[in-house]
Amino acid sequence: MLKIQENVALAPYTTFKIGSQAEFFAVVKSREEVLEAIAWSKLNKKPLVILGGGSNILITKKIRGLVLKNEIRGIEVIEKNEDYALIEAKSGENWSRFVNFTVERDLYGLENLFLIYGTVGAAPIQNIGAYGVELKDYFYHLRALDLKTGHEKIFAARDCEFGYRDSVFKHRLKNKYFIYAVTVKLKTTPDFKLDYGSIREKLLEQGIKEPYCRDVIRTIQEIRTSKLPNPALLPNAGSFFKNAEISRVKFKNLLKKYPQLPNFPATKNKVKIPAGWLIEQAGFKGKKIGPVSMYAKQALILVNHGAAEAKHVLALSRKVKAAVKRKFGIDLEEEVRII
Numbered sequence: 001m002l003k004i005q006e007n008v009a010l011a012p013y014t015t016f017k018i019g020s021q022a023e024f025f026a027v028v029k030s031r032e033e034v035l036e037a038i039a040w041s042k043l044n045k046k047p048l049v050i051l052g053g054g055s056n057i058l059i060t061k062k063i064r065g066l067v068l069k070n071e072i073r074g075i076e077v078i079e080k081n082e083d084y085a086l087i088e089a090k091s092g093e094n095w096s097r098f099v100n101f102t103v104e105r106d107l108y109g110l111e112n113l114f115l116i117y118g119t120v121g122a123a124p125i126q127n128i129g130a131y132g133v134e135l136k137d138y139f140y141h142l143r144a145l146d147l148k149t150g151h152e153k154i155f156a157a158r159d160c161e162f163g164y165r166d167s168v169f170k171h172r173l174k175n176k177y178f179i180y181a182v183t184v185k186l187k188t189t190p191d192f193k194l195d196y197g198s199i200r201e202k203l204l205e206q207g208i209k210e211p212y213c214r215d216v217i218r219t220i221q222e223i224r225t226s227k228l229p230n231p232a233l234l235p236n237a238g239s240f241f242k243n244a245e246i247s248r249v250k251f252k253n254l255l256k257k258y259p260q261l262p263n264f265p266a267t268k269n270k271v272k273i274p275a276g277w278l279i280e281q282a283g284f285k286g287k288k289i290g291p292v293s294m295y296a297k298q299a300l301i302l303v304n305h306g307a308a309e310a311k312h313v314l315a316l317s318r319k320v321k322a323a324v325k326r327k328f329g330i331d332l333e334e335e336v337r338i339i
């Protein structure tokens with residue numbers, strides 16, 4: 001049965017360790033409890049706000065409504081044949097535990113997404129991605145509960161309108177559904193993507209030419225822990241900004257001024273520029289302003305050195321955006337969800 005508490009501090013539920021209070025707060029561990037919360041929200045005319053692992057969120061004000069902390073767990077093999085397997089995880093499951101579950105069963109696809117923080121249910125919201133792989137590459141479908149009616153709807157990949165760190169759940173269907181379960185379709189034979197960043201180089205350093213799944217996730221773990229701040233020691237929410245996508249025309253003009261400008265193809269007409277590089281060039285890498293800074297080893301990550309509040313994060317974010325705009329004429333967009 002749903003247990004609703006009042007005036008609960010939210011900072012401990014976020015990896016930024018920043019947050020005001022929730023007017024109402026409840027942990028949900030089953031579909032029935034979500035349906036109870038939907039009924040409560042209708043009766044009391046209070047909105048529902050869903051919280052997973054709190055690793056992609058900046059809470060700037062008191063949340064008027066009921067915050068649901070999702071702890072609905074369980075992973076199941078739905079179908080397996082010679083070519084592929086369909087695996088479903090409930091949305092409150094820890095993402096990396098889910099990746100581990102697939103790796104232990106020699107199912108291929110999610111290795112590069114190992115050690116991304118948070119829950120399975122939040123993964124489709126921003127189409128999580130790392131080292132050249134995105135959730136959409138292995139996504140099969142998701143089941144979601146309508147926050148008004150409680151009815152279940154199945155979303156296939158095309159319904160989710162996935163883009164770079166983007167989906168329909170950030171736009172047209174924002175705050176409309178509780179994602180209940182996600183199913184991925186994985187290969188039963190190796191399907192590694194090793195050419196992004198230093199994955200292959202690191203494997204070769206260990207003398208591994210034909211890796212197993214375990215080798216790949218161990219290598220991903222080594223790369224990530226050497227570059228990214230551990231939120232338990234230095235609170236943060238991962239990349240604060242998205243990489244910038246600019247037109248080819250703008251890219252060519254910038255290249256004349258900055259011949260070393262790093263870039264990747266994005267779409268037919270757009271080029272992706274690493275936001276970390278732009279922030280570093282704008283002079284913000286490692287720069288501390290009050291209790292916050294852009295991380296010294298990876299300028300894309302905004303870190304909380306202790307007693308930061310949302311206003312400190314927002315002030316630094318504004319400064320970074322203005323400096324990048326001045327120097328490159330590029331508008332950075334936040335990846336972290338600000339509520």
Ligand SMILES: Cc1cc2nc3c(=O)[nH]c(=O)nc-3n(C[C@H](O)[C@H](O)[C@H](O)COP(=O)(O)OP(=O)(O)OC[C@H]3O[C@@H](n4cnc5c(N)ncnc54)[C@H](O)[C@@H]3O)c2cc1C
Nearest residue numbers: 050052053054055056117118119121122128129179237238
């Ligand atoms: C150190 C670090 C490194 C990171 N690296 C990466 C990376 O490499 N790639 C990447 O893509 N991300 C990365 N992230 C960001 C983050 O891990 C992902 O965005 C993750 O999917 C967020 O999951 P969460 O459960 O913590 O979501 P939360 O922060 O709790 O929620 C995020 C949003 O999703 C909504 N939401 C959550 N669950 C549900 C649900 N069940 N139904 C409907 N809406 C829901 C929330 O309302 C909120 O708007 C990193 C974060 C950290 C701290």
